[in-house]
Amino acid sequence: MSVIFLLLGASLSVALFFLVAFIWSVKDGQYEDDYSPAHRMLFDEKINND
Amino acid sequence: MNENGLCAYYEMNERPGMAQRVPVRKDKFAFLEDDKVQQQLIHFQDHQQTHVTFYIPHIHCSSCLWLLENLHHLDPGIQQVNVNFTRKEARIIFHQQQTSLRKVAETLTSIGYEPYISLQDLGNKKPAVSRRLIYQLGVAGFCFANIMLLSFPEYFSSDHMETGMSQAFRYLNLALSLPVFLFSAQAFYASAWKGLKHGFLNIDIPIVLAIVVTFVRSLVDVLSGAGAGYFDSMTGIVLFMLIGRILQDKTYQGLSFDRDYTAYFPIAVSVIKDNKEIPTVLPDVKAGDTLLVHHQELVPADGILVKGKAMIDYSFVTGESQPVTKNMGELIYAGGRQLEGNIEILTIREVAQSYLTSLWNRDELKGDKKQKASFIHLAGQYFTWVVLCIAAITTIYWGIFDPSKIWPAVTAILIIACPCALLLAASFTNGHILRILSRHHLYLRNAQAIESLATTTHIVFDKTGTLTSRGEAQVTWHGRPLSLPEKDAIATLTGQSQHPASKVIQSFLGQPFSSTVAHFTEQTGQGIEGTAHHLRIRIGNAGWTGMQDPADQQGSIVHVKINRQPAGYFCIRNSYREGIENMLQKLKYPLTVLSGDHAGEERALHAMMPDATLHFRQQPDDKLNYILHLQQQGKRVLMIGDGLNDAGALKQSDTGISLTEHNNNFTPASDGILEGSQLEKLPAFIRFCKMNKRIILFSFAYSTIYNITGLYFAVQGILSPLTAAVLMPSSSISLILITYGISEWAGKRLLR
Numbered sequence: 139m140s141v142i143f144l145l146l147g148a149s150l151s152v153a154l155f156f157l158v159a160f161i162w163s164v165k166d167g168q169y170e171d172d173y174s175p176a177h178r179m180l181f182d183e184k185i186n187n188d
Numbered sequence: 189m190n191e192n193g194l195c196a197y198y199e200m201n202e203r204p205g206m207a208q209r210v211p212v213r214k215d216k217f218a219f220l221e222d223d224k225v226q227q228q229l230i231h232f233q234d235h236q237q238t239h240v241t242f243y244i245p246h247i248h249c250s251s252c253l254w255l256l257e258n259l260h261h262l263d264p265g266i267q268q269v270n271v272n273f274t275r276k277e278a279r280i281i282f283h284q285q286q287t288s289l290r291k292v293a294e295t296l297t298s299i300g301y302e303p304y305i306s307l308q309d310l311g312n313k314k315p316a317v318s319r320r321l322i323y324q325l326g327v328a329g330f331c332f333a334n335i336m337l338l339s340f341p342e343y344f345s346s347d348h349m350e351t352g353m354s355q356a357f358r359y360l361n362l363a364l365s366l367p368v369f370l371f372s373a374q375a376f377y378a379s380a381w382k383g384l385k386h387g388f389l390n391i392d393i394p395i396v397l398a399i400v401v402t403f404v405r406s407l408v409d410v411l412s413g414a415g416a417g418y419f420d421s422m423t424g425i426v427l428f429m430l431i432g433r434i435l436q437d438k439t440y441q442g443l444s445f446d447r448d449y450t451a452y453f454p455i456a457v458s459v460i461k462d463n464k465e466i467p468t469v470l471p472d473v474k475a476g477d478t479l480l481v482h483h484q485e486l487v488p489a490d491g492i493l494v495k496g497k498a499m500i501d502y503s504f505v506t507g508e509s510q511p512v513t514k515n516m517g518e519l520i521y522a523g524g525r526q527l528e529g530n531i532e533i534l535t536i537r538e539v540a541q542s543y544l545t546s547l548w549n550r551d552e553l554k555g556d557k558k559q560k561a562s563f564i565h566l567a568g569q570y571f572t573w574v575v576l577c578i579a580a581i582t583t584i585y586w587g588i589f590d591p592s593k594i595w596p597a598v599t600a601i602l603i604i605a606c607p608c609a610l611l612l613a614a615s616f617t618n619g620h621i622l623r624i625l626s627r628h629h630l631y632l633r634n635a636q637a638i639e640s641l642a643t644t645t646h647i648v649f650d651k652t653g654t655l656t657s658r659g660e661a662q663v664t665w666h667g668r669p670l671s672l673p674e675k676d677a678i679a680t681l682t683g684q685s686q687h688p689a690s691k692v693i694q695s696f697l698g699q700p701f702s703s704t705v706a707h708f709t710e711q712t713g714q715g716i717e718g719t720a721h722h723l724r725i726r727i728g729n730a731g732w733t734g735m736q737d738p739a740d741q742q743g744s745i746v747h748v749k750i751n752r753q754p755a756g757y758f759c760i761r762n763s764y765r766e767g768i769e770n771m772l773q774k775l776k777y778p779l780t781v782l783s784g785d786h787a788g789e790e791r792a793l794h795a796m797m798p799d800a801t802l803h804f805r806q807q808p809d810d811k812l813n814y815i816l817h818l819q820q821q822g823k824r825v826l827m828i829g830d831g832l833n834d835a836g837a838l839k840q841s842d843t844g845i846s847l848t849e850h851n852n853n854f855t856p857a858s859d860g861i862l863e864g865s866q867l868e869k870l871p872a873f874i875r876f877c878k879m880n881k882r883i884i885l886f887s888f889a890y891s892t893i894y895n896i897t898g899l900y901f902a903v904q905g906i907l908s909p910l911t912a913a914v915l916m917p918s919s920s921i922s923l924i925l926i927t928y929g930i931s932e933w934a935g936k937r938l939l940r
Binding site: 142143146149150153154156157160161164165170171172173174177178180181 | 250253254257271272273274275319322323326327330333334337338353356360
């Protein structure tokens with residue numbers, strides 16, 4: 139049955155990873171502006187400028 | 189733009205830009221060279237680069253985004269531009285050796301994106317958006333889900349589990365509940381503590397009590413090995429309440445509810461010293477300085493006109509629709525906008541002491557508005573007393589029959605009967621209502637505003653810009669029919685004059701064919717005269733033309749005399765918003781109109797609302813006093829206005845709603861912002877807000893069914909963690925669905 143503790147640890151660490159990822163994404167401001175990033179990626183960079 | 193390969197800008201959208209190519213004066217941004225100004229605007233600087241954030245109101249489409257973020261093609265000194273579309277801000281990083289703050293601002297302006305820099309940017313830095321609630325929610329969600337998972341073995345197979353393993357699961361749960369108890373629930377501790385300090389029993393106090401009791405009871409259970417505790421219920425309830433609170437506190441990033449006069453005033457003005465223009469920060473302007481006010485700029489301080497011809501538009505300050513002409517030596521109040529050419533004024537009072545700003549310094553407006561206690565807190569109080577009574581009776585009962593059951597029974601009562609349901613019902617309903625209202629372009633500042641809007645007993649309107657729409661005027665011609673040459677002659681003549689009435693008449697008649705006027709004279713404030721198409725035409729007021737104003741005057745009258753013979757008159761009226769008349773009739777409240785304008789519209793207004801009280805020529809002060817007067821009579825006042833002249837009244841009234849046009853968000857401080865075209869829906873909005881309370885009470889009554897079921901187990905001392913864990917989420921979720929369903933339904937029905 140002790141394998142359950144191993145699984146428990148694994149599931150908790152996965153969940154913890156997502157919690158940290160969530161906090162990081164909030165801190166990074168990913169939810170601040172939902173318009174510009176979506177449109178920014180559609181712009182083409184002109185290469186031949188000169 | 190072409191030179192820099194940015195032509196693609198025009199390929200992006202059908203209609204990019206708004207052709208906002210207002211030529212900018214050469215020295216407009218000279219003040220940005222000033223160190224003091226720079227320090228306030230720049231938020232990071234090292235020896236290489238500078239970071240600055242500009243507010244750019246013109247940002248409105250993806251082309252804007254593209255153009256702004258390619259700004260480095262126009263000015264190589266600019267390193268990076270990052271646009272935040274929702275806030276209409278651009279964060280710019282540039283090398284200060286290669287370019288300067290002033291040049292950046294000028295580049296932006298030259299492509300039509302003029303940064304808006306106001307006095308508000310000076311001094312008070314914007315507070316960072318608080319994300320604490322979001323973190324608390326994240327942590328609570330994480331802990332709740334894991335505790336639920338770990339509790340499953342406990343729910344279903346407590347008898348067969350090995351003791352070592354179930355102990356391990358319980359301690360893990362305890363460990364997982366700690367972050368919720370210590371961190372996530374802080375939102376409630378803070379407001380409960382605030383309530384206690386002010387001697388006010390708010391709804392958060394019984395909730396905190398329930399959280400603490402649940403935690404202590406569960407802690408004792410786990411440590412003594414008696415049971416698994418109620419960690420799942422506790423974290424769950426914290427999670428749901430946090431979700432509700434976040435929904436309710438949803439903020440509108442693009443809108444600001446706290447603008448005072450500093451948001452309207454420029455950050456710096458040109459002071460004339462020794463015949464030189466020196467850009468000076470506004471707070472540094474002293475009485476006795478000579479200021480140069482440019483074309484279309486706001487007069488920042490009270491002063492005496494010393495040079496130039498002033499044509500001041502006070503509509504912002506007083507609500508008067510006609511600009512006034514001021515001559516040399518006359519006093520000009522701060523807040524007016526100079527319409528023609530440049531003027532110089534000698535300041536007589538500092539900016540902070542001018543007539544307009546002194547409005548903000550009145551005692552009535554200092555400090556926050558006193559928050560009236562929401563009915564939720566009152567209901568919460570009754571609830572708490574009932575629960576305490578039940579707990580006391582249970583204590584006595586078990587004290588007599590079986591003292592060992594006192595502890596489990598009483599703690600279970602306190603756990604199950606926490607008024608979380610009431611708080612949940614309130615916060616979710618408020619959140620839904622706010623969102624439904626914002627779909628109809630009424631943006632309320634917070635949930636409190638819903639309640640105060642619902643309890644309104646008196647409505648006060650401003651006229652200019654509120655009942656009437658800004659800028660547009662209705663012109664009608666009364667008199668004999670005009671021939672084509674006559675019309676053209678009048679149009680030609682009025683085209684020569686800068687007076688607003690002339691402009692309105694000219695646009696009514698259309699562009700003239702010819703443009704030669706002989707013997708043109710203009711008598712300020714009287715009228716104009718001249719010869720065109722061999723017709724001698726005199727246009728102006730009654731005194732100037734020697735004609736009589738009509739008896740049933742319904743607006744401003746402009747008389748016309750052709751070849752010394754009276755021909756008729758133009759009647760210029762404010763045009764009212766569409767649907768206003770209908771809306772006013774639907775409002776079953778005492779109404780008042782406070783207008784800063786002259787009484788020319790009295791008749792028209794009276795026809796639209798026969799029972800309303802009409803007051804004209806109201807100064808901002810008078811408006812504020814009128815609201816105070818109504819409030820002293822115990823009335824709850826809803827004020828609807830726009831512009832700075834209503835700002836004091838908006839702030840003082842129980843609910844202040846400011847109107848805005850075309851999404852520009854320059855509205856004075858208020859409890860709500862409403863789009864002008866939606867004003868006709870006001871009666872529906874009020875009825876909808878009244879529904880709010882009913883929905884909350886209904887869903888609360890519904891949730892007490894769950895509470896009573898729980899209490900049935902609790903008083904007997906047999907509330908198992910499983911029962912609690914089933915009751916809590918099912919009551920919360922069904923409550924959320926019910927409030928959502930009813931408010932959507934009410935919104936559909938009322939806000940058609």
